[in-house]
Amino acid sequence: MPTMLEVRGLAHRYGSYAAVENLSFTVAEDELACIVGPSGCGKSTLLRCVAGLIKPTAGGVTLHGDPVDGVPADLAVVFQDYSRSLFPWLSVRGNVEFPLRTRVSNRTERRKRAEEALAWVGLEAAGSKYPWQLSGGMQQRVSIARALACKPALLLMDEPFASVDAQTRADLEDLLLRVRREHGSTVLLVTHDIDESVYLGDRVLVLSKSPASIVADLTVTLPAQRDQIATRGSARFVELRTEIARLLHDRPGAPPPPNAANSDALAAERFLAAEREEARQQSSH
Amino acid sequence: MSRLSGFTNRWLVFLTALVLWQLATAASDNVFFPTPWQIIHHGWSLWFTTADGGFGLSDSIFEDVLPSTARAVGGWAIAAAIGITLGAALGRSRTGMQYVEPLFAFFRALPSPALLPVFIGLIGIGSDMKLSLIAFSCIWPVLMNTVDGVRSVDSVKTDTARSFGTPRTQWVAMVVLPAALPKIFAGLRLSLSIAVILMVVSELVGESSGIGANLVDAKAAFDFLSMWAWIVLIGIIGYVLNLALLAVERRALRWQPTRAAVASAKQTTKAGG
Amino acid sequence: MRPFVRGLIGLGVLLLVWDGVVRLGLVAADNLPPPAEVGARLVDLLGQEEFLRDVVATVLAWLIAVAVAVAIAVPAGLILGTIPSVRTATRMLIEFLRPIPPVALIPLTMIVVGSGPDAKIFLAVYASIWPILFNIIYALDDIDPLLLDTARSFGHRRARVLATVALPHVAPFAFTGLRLSAAIALIVTVSTEYLAASELGVGAFIITVSNSPNSMDDVLAGALVIGVLGYLVNEVLERAGRRMFRWSDTTRAEALT
Structure with missing residues (x-):
């Protein structure tokens, strides 16, 4: 299969603090690759570099052969925080049409594409509602529909299911698997949930603590058709899960410090602050 | 019920x-305090009785009430247009705003009625002066609130729009301005009440037509009934203008949920599975 | 560059433009004296006891007005915000009174209480009650029901819930209201002095000097004093509010008035 995304020697520093160090990997066309790593390890920084939202300090990203400089046209991102990512002043349909405005000039065609995308996620009836009238899971389905409506070459998902309850989360996972099968999308999904990465992914890339680097690149040898109960109970699933957990927790030479959770959160906080500062400076010039 | x-x-x-x-x-x-019935009766004869004594809009409506109201609304509208445009531009640039922020805050704090002599000196007594004074006084709340609103755009929405490669005009029209709208409307409402104040103040000197001029004339002539009628009219104008703006605001901010609406929406989605 | 330096640059540019406009003869110097002249006049005035007495009279009236407005608006806001029946009952009255501009009441006030300090204080109180009152009412409306339920689940009584949950929630909003009120009170105080022909106060000073020819430097110097005063008060209150209510997100508060 041809390569859709290639990340080479990627590094990003905020001042003297390295968030991502010398990262390299590829994602093939039609593949769903999951990146799993401890919180605060620089996953989001990595994803934002791939999306072209921030410029990496070193290394490069190429999307179907073209180097990424700025946000590529055929890329879509689904953020974790759907309530902040959806525009509250636009109806559900308006939200899905938002990215289409630059891509589809014909109004009726745009409307049709939006309705279509909403149907993919089972929200054909909710088009004229406002986001706050929907439940959290439905709102995240709107963001997915919005991303899919652009027919992106690469769909980036940043912890997309981390803010919904467990049942909704399982439903959304299956929904993602279904739409990507139906539309042959290439997906790069970032998560901190080991089970989710194995359940969804064709491949799982395991990241180390910050500065993030790739510890392992595992191919998920599970049948393409996944099932919340059967797949999660299978011996292979448990094996993979255990392997990743071991990679994440007992990495030789990198014993977790006693206040690991705390320092991770702090690191995440610091990254975010640094990033905002950077974005602010960019936007003010 | x-x-x-x-x-x-x-x-x-x-x-x-x-x-x-x-x-x-x-x-x-x-004598200082006529009864409301007398006031209403007097107001009727002032504004709704034609020269020949029949029912109809009086000359005072066309010579005083409408010109004054038009100046208030016009000056306010000019201020709104300038304030929102300038505020949206300045709000996008943090450094740009730092140059002018203290000045604007100073202008906002100036008691604009005290500037009346300055405006008379610069423009002369006339409709232009009144309009300019009203517009000048109304600009600052709109401008400052727009800057505030534009700055408060959520970072995730910024990222979302950027990730879709949203062009600048769409970004401003569909993300920045809607996000700033609640604040802009707050500024507009404040400005509207300032416009009504300045409508009255700007007519206190020089001319004899207009609501403010009539108010002063009535007081000077010890015509307390007319004075009361004009005061009540100013109250009604302020009330109606505010009501009209609220109606526009409610329509423009239709998408904003009230807390009660959010709570009930959550209930129904939960009940519906 | 620090924001303060940028602010100074902005001020400098304004003064230069002002000076240039006068020098180029775009406006007559009688109507708009150059900044240096106004500045010199201001320094001159600040040394005059009479002018200082005017400033003190304005500030004093303004302080009293704000204090009275707080004393009325805070209890009234708490009552209207917590007892719905009182609120619906008084709603039309309040909605009608609020938009009446205080200056329209000047003639009436002059008749009833004369043109002394009582008049400006009364009108400033009238004008500055509303922002505090409405901020408190809307803030009480806006309390997250979850917070109230939490407090109730600990078995707190109504009065205690009000004191432990509602008041802390309302405080920053009320403070924002106070800041707006302070600004409005100052404007109304000066406007009343100016329009009601008071004997003392910066507004009275402006109206007196504006009647004599070539006095625009006096007018501008007087306006400058008020502007700077208003600016400083706003700045101090804003900083104090930010310090006191660091835990709260009051960015929304202003949108309520």
Whole structure:
């Protein structure tokens, strides 16, 4: 299969603090690759570099052969925080049409594409509602529909299911698997949930603590058709899960410090602050 | 049901207050305080009686009330247009705003009625001066609130729009301005009440037409009935303008949920699975 | 560059433009004296006891007005915000009174209480009650029901819930209201002095000097004093509010008035 995304020697520093160090990997066309790593390890920084939202300090990203400089046209991102990512002043349909405005000039065609995308996620009836009238899971389905409506070459998902309850989360996972099968999308999904990465992914890339680097690149040898109960109970699933957990927790030479959770959160906080500062400076010039 | 009772409740108290006012003023029989009935009666003869004594809009409506109101609304509209445009531009640039922020805050703090002599000196007494004074006084709240609103755009929405490669015009029209709209409307409402104040103030010197001029003339002539009628009219104009702006605001901010609406929406989605 | 330096640059540019406009003869110097002249006049005035007495009279009236407005608006806001029946009952009255501009009441006030300090204080109180009152009412409306439920689940009584949950929630909003009120009170105080022909106060000073020819430097110097005063008060209150209510997100508060 041809390569859709290639990340080479990627590094990003905020001042003297390295968030991502010398990262390299590829994602093939039609593949769903999951990146799993401890919180605060620089996953989001990595994803934002791939999306072209921030410029990496070193290394490069190429999307179907073209180097990424700025946000590529055929890329879509689904953020974790759907309530902040959806525009509250636009109806559900308006939200899905938002990215289409630059891509589809014909109004009726745009409307049709939006309705279509909403149907993919089972929200054909909710088009004229406002986001706050929907439940959290439905709102995240709107963001997915919005991303899919652009027919992106690469769909980036940043912890997309981390803010919904467990049942909704399982439903959304299956929904993602279904739409990507139906539309042959290439997906790069970032998560901190080991089970989710194995359940969804064709491949799982395991990241180390910050500065993030790739510890392992595992191919998920599970049948393409996944099932919340059967797949999660299978011996292979448990094996993979255990392997990743071991990679994440007992990495030789990198014993977790006693206040690991705390320092991770702090690191995440610091990254975010640094990033905002950077974005602010960019936007003010 | 509760809506209806709320409605009657509101008007009931208002009418009771009116009746009490009537009774108190009638009992005291003070020339300074005519009864509301006398005021209404007088207002009717001032504005709704034609020169030949029949029913119709009087000359005063066309010579005083409408020109004054038009100046207030016009000056306010000019201020709104300039304030929102300038505010949206300055709000996008943090450093740009730092150059002018203290100055604008100073202008906002200036008591604009005190600037009347300056405006008369610069522009002369006339409609232009009044319009400029109203516009100048109304700009600052709109401008500062727009800057605030534009700055408060959520970082995730910024990222979302950027990740879709949203062009600048769409970004401003569909993300920045809607996000700033609640704040902009707050500024517009404040400005509207300032416009009504300056409408009156700008007419206090020089000319003899206009609402403010009539108010002063009535007081100078010890015509307390007319004075009261003009005061009530100013109150009504302020009330109606505010109501109209609220109606526009409610339409423009239709997408904003009230807390009660959010709670009930959550209930139904949960009940519906 | 620090924001303060940028602010100074902005001020400098304004003064230069002002000076240039006068020098180039775009406006007559009688109507708009150059900044240096106004500045010199201001320094001159600040040394005059009479002018200082005017400033003190304005500030004093303004302080009293704000204090009275707080004393009325805070209890009234708490009552209207917590007892719905009182609120619906008084709603029409309040909605009608609020938009009446205070300056329209000047003639009436002059008749009833004369043109002394009482008049400006009364009108400033009238004008500055509303922002505090409405901020408190809307803030009480806006309390997260979850917070109230939490407090109730600990078995707190109504009065205690009000004191432990509602008041802290309302405080920053009320403070924002106070800031707006302070600004409005100052404007109304000066406007009343100016329009009601008071004997003392910066507004009275402006109206007196504006009647004599070539006095625009006096007018501008007087306006400058008020502007700077208003600016400083706003700045101090804003900083104090930010310090006191660091835990709260009051960015929304202003949108309520």
